[in-house]
Amino acid sequence: MRSSYSQRVASRVWSFTVQVKNPHLDTMEEDILYHFSLGTKTHNLPEMFGDIKFVCVGGSANRMRAFAQFIHQELQLPGNSEEIRDICEGTDRYCMYKVGPVLSISHGMGVPSISIMLHELIKLLHHAHCRDVVLFRIGTSGGVGLAPGTVVISSKAVDHSFHPQFEQVVLGKVITRSTELDEGLANELLQYSTELQDLPTVIGNTMCTHDFYEGQGRLDGALCSFSPEEKLEYLRKAHEAGVRNIEMESTVFAAMCRVCGLKGIVLCNALHSVWCRDVFVALQHRRLTVGQIFTCGTTFIH
Numbered sequence: 001m002r003s004s005y006s007q008r009v010a011s012r013v014w015s016f017t018v019q020v021k022n023p024h025l026d027t028m029e030e031d032i033l034y035h036f037s038l039g040t041k042t043h044n045l046p047e048m049f050g051d052i053k054f055v056c057v058g059g060s061a062n063r064m065r066a067f068a069q070f071i072h073q074e075l076q077l078p079g080n081s082e083e084i085r086d087i088c089e090g091t092d093r094y095c096m097y098k099v100g101p102v103l104s105i106s107h108g109m110g111v112p113s114i115s116i117m118l119h120e121l122i123k124l125l126h127h128a129h130c131r132d133v134v135l136f137r138i139g140t141s142g143g144v145g146l147a148p149g150t151v152v153i154s155s156k157a158v159d160h161s162f163h164p165q166f167e168q169v170v171l172g173k174v175i176t177r178s179t180e181l182d183e184g185l186a187n188e189l190l191q192y193s194t195e196l197q198d199l200p201t202v203i204g205n206t207m208c209t210h211d212f213y214e215g216q217g218r219l220d221g222a223l224c225s226f227s228p229e230e231k232l233e234y235l236r237k238a239h240e241a242g243v244r245n246i247e248m249e250s251t252v253f254a255a256m257c258r259v260c261g262l263k264g265i266v267l268c269n270a271l272h273s274v275w276c277r278d279v280f281v282a283l284q285h286r287r288l289t290v291g292q293i294f295t296c297g298t299t300f301i302h
């Protein structure tokens with residue numbers, strides 16, 4: 001994120017609040033945000049967080065600390081960026097740094113981990129009376145038919161069947177929620193990316209899986225129940241359905257932002273291509289056998 005972006009966003013005339021969708025919250029004397037080690041009685045949340053406009057989340061604690069230090073320098077805030085304090089130091093589940101109007105939080109790996117964090121984050125923003133907050137998931141992913149290093153801005157998050165939906169089991173029943181993301185913001189970010197040099201960026205669908213290995217078609221896990229050909233066939237279908245990258249949190253992120261009236265963006269770097277562009281082209285022209293495609297088409301550097 002560049003400071004010019006935050007200035008442009010700050011000048012917008014949005015006015016939306018965070019909408020928690022839980023009638024029981026109002027009746028509670030105290031709300032303990034257990035995994036943040038924060039609470040409505042123990043902390044003055046409006047004073048601590050009332051000015052937050054951007055929340056950036058990513059899996060790893062070290063990355064989110066480094067990101068917060070980067071933003072500290074970008075925004076030319078007073079003090080030493082090396083000395084920023086982890087607001088959640090009372091727990092080692094997540095880390096949280098506040099730098100000006102930006103909150104940087106780690107969420108761990110996978111849907112259950114980010115989902116717990118999002119419940120407590122959304123309640124925190126609500127208790128702090130925050131307005132016009134934009135949530136960014138800044139993550140890593142495997143690219144599908146992209147050059148390694150390409151940034152993918154998600155138009156929507158899709159499940160393993162390429163549907164824009166997230167299924168949550170509640171009291172033994174499946175509830176399905178939409179995972180469409182804010183198209184206007186995605187286009188706006190794509191526009192900003194053209195102002196940066198050497199940052200290939202595309203908009204595409206992001207597939208969210210519940211597993212890093214078999215779930216993403218990897219052949220190098222402890223278990224593998226499919227052939228290289230079946231893997232390529234699945235990735236080809238994913239590509240045809242508009243999938244450009246694969247990660248593990250976007251569906252619940254998109255679903256929870258939508259339900260709670262928050263603008264959400266998923267922005268991931270494709271670390272490697274699980275199905276690189278050259279191989280895609282070759283497959284299209286049927287110049288290589290599937291076996292050769294598999295051998296030269298897959299590089300796992302994660």
Ligand SMILES: O=P(O)(O)O[C@H]1O[C@H](CO)[C@@H](O)[C@H]1O
Nearest residue numbers: 059109110139140247248249
């Ligand atoms: O790089 P982050 O954002 O942590 O996320 C990606 O990396 C993890 C897998 O290595 C998954 O959680 C996936 O979504």
Ligand SMILES: O=c1cc[nH]c(=O)[nH]1
Nearest residue numbers: 140141142246247248
């Ligand atoms: O291939 C990858 C890389 C990062 N994260 C994922 O979930 N998959």
